[in-house]
Amino acid sequence: MGQDLNKISRVYNSLSNEYTEASSGEHEKKPKDREILDRFSREVGSAKPVWDFGCGSGHTAAYVKNLGVEISGLDLSELIIEQAKIKYPYLHFQQGNILELEFDNNSIAAVLSFYAIVHFTEDQVAEAFREIYRVIKPGGLFLFTYHIGGETIHLDEFLGKNINIDFMFFRNEFITLCLKKCGFGSIDLIEREPYPDIEYQSRRAYVFAKKPAD
Numbered sequence: 070m071g072q073d074l075n076k077i078s079r080v081y082n083s084l085s086n087e088y089t090e091a092s093s094g095e096h097e098k099k100p101k102d103r104e105i106l107d108r109f110s111r112e113v114g115s116a117k118p119v120w121d122f123g124c125g126s127g128h129t130a131a132y133v134k135n136l137g138v139e140i141s142g143l144d145l146s147e148l149i150i151e152q153a154k155i156k157y158p159y160l161h162f163q164q165g166n167i168l169e170l171e172f173d174n175n176s177i178a179a180v181l182s183f184y185a186i187v188h189f190t191e192d193q194v195a196e197a198f199r200e201i202y203r204v205i206k207p208g209g210l211f212l213f214t215y216h217i218g219g220e221t222i223h224l225d226e227f228l229g230k231n232i233n234i235d236f237m238f239f240r241n242e243f244i245t246l247c248l249k250k251c252g253f254g255s256i257d258l259i260e261r262e263p264y265p266d267i268e269y270q271s272r273r274a275y276v277f278a279k280k281p282a283d
């Protein structure tokens with residue numbers, strides 16, 4: 070059984086202001102994020118459409134848009150989407166569920182997804198990868214991030230609010246196998262140590278994967 074999507078949505082609705090403030094300008098403090106997003110933007114170029122799934126309040130989509138990528142954002146939480154629309158009115162954002170994407174097969178040139186799988190159980194991660202594989206065009210790129218490890222952390226409080234949610238960490242072997250089972254290839258997994266003081270002290274993974282070209 071997966072983590073309840075209504076619960077995830079309620080949590081981000083309740084945190085929408087605080088999360089928007091906390092994540093604003095985040096990539097300025099994280100050189101590896103910038104290096105990875107710069108690479109993503111170079112590889113995507115002018116291909117369209119490009120989506121940020123689990124976009125939160127939109128700061129990653131906005132960073133990539135500044136590099137010239139035509140990107141839109143999708144998130145489960147209606148209120149976080151409202152915040153994204155206010156902060157980045159020049160971008161398109163919409164509410165939606167990664168596990169049941171309302172997009173046609175082979176219709177999206179590239180997907181990025183920063184820390185959106187962190188609330189998923191392993192079964193939900195497999196489901197998310199299958200859905201993303203389904204909607205990406207042959208030859209299309211998928212970039213995502215997660216916390217490396219085997220643990221699950223339960224939070225009752227975050228950014229000064231009472232919440233009730235689990236954060237899942239994943240082993241690289243599980244993620245790689247899961248991607249391969251869906252059909253993804255060209256998997257490039259990049260790890261980094263946490264930045265001191267500015268983020269939770271967990272090892273991070275950035276993964277570039279490609280849907281094979283026809």
Ligand SMILES: C[S@@+](CC[C@H](N)C(=O)[O-])C[C@H]1O[C@@H](n2cnc3c(N)ncnc32)[C@H](O)[C@@H]1O
Binds near residue numbers: 126143185
């Ligand atoms: C840890 S936040 C990351 C947000 C943003 N990508 C960032 O890096 O700041 C996880 C985000 O994923 C969204 N999310 C979780 N499950 C989702 C689902 N099934 N479909 C779409 N978005 C989802 C949450 O609402 C939340 O905004």
